[in-house]
Amino acid sequence: MDIFCKIVNGEIPSYKVYEDDVCLAFLDINPVTIGHTVLICKEHYSDVVDANPEVSMHMFDVAKKLANRAINKLNAKGVNILTNCKEAAGQTVPHFHIHIIPRYDETDGYNPIFTAKENVDFEAVLKEFKED
Numbered sequence: 001m002d003i004f005c006k007i008v009n010g011e012i013p014s015y016k017v018y019e020d021d022v023c024l025a026f027l028d029i030n031p032v033t034i035g036h037t038v039l040i041c042k043e044h045y046s047d048v049v050d051a052n053p054e055v056s057m058h059m060f061d062v063a064k065k066l067a068n069r070a071i072n073k074l075n076a077k078g079v080n081i082l083t084n085c086k087e088a089a090g091q092t093v094p095h096f097h098i099h100i101i102p103r104y105d106e107t108d109g110y111n112p113i114f115t116a117k118e119n120v121d122f123e124a125v126l127k128e129f130k131e132d
């Protein structure tokens with residue numbers, strides 16, 4: 001059983017900030033910023049792609065509420081809402097979860113850096129990627 005299922009089952013304690021019938025949110029024990037929260041589904045799904053659409057839609061709605069709470073109560077100036085899907089994308093616990101990361105300024109500890117690829121053949125990508 002993964003660590004998030006154990007949190008759902010109450011086998012591992014957590015700093016709970018939100019709970020309903022579908023999901024549970026708690027403070028990340030290794031926060032990258034103050035208020036960094038992890039939102040998990042109570043039913044086990046391995047990632048956002050695996051998750052029941054109703055569950056994932058509900059969780060993104062809750063993530064928005066938690067982001068608003070971070071802005072209103074923690075005085076965050078912004079929020080990163082993200083989910084890593086599968087190991088290649090940096091997912092370390094194979095149980096669907098969404099990170100809510102309040103942002104305060106450029107020195108708050110979180111540095112998502114996007115490095116743009118060069119010389120991309122967009123037509124070739126589109127041919128493979130677009131819907132049939």
Ligand SMILES: [Zn+2]
Nearest residue numbers: 002005044095
């Ligand atoms: Zn699980």
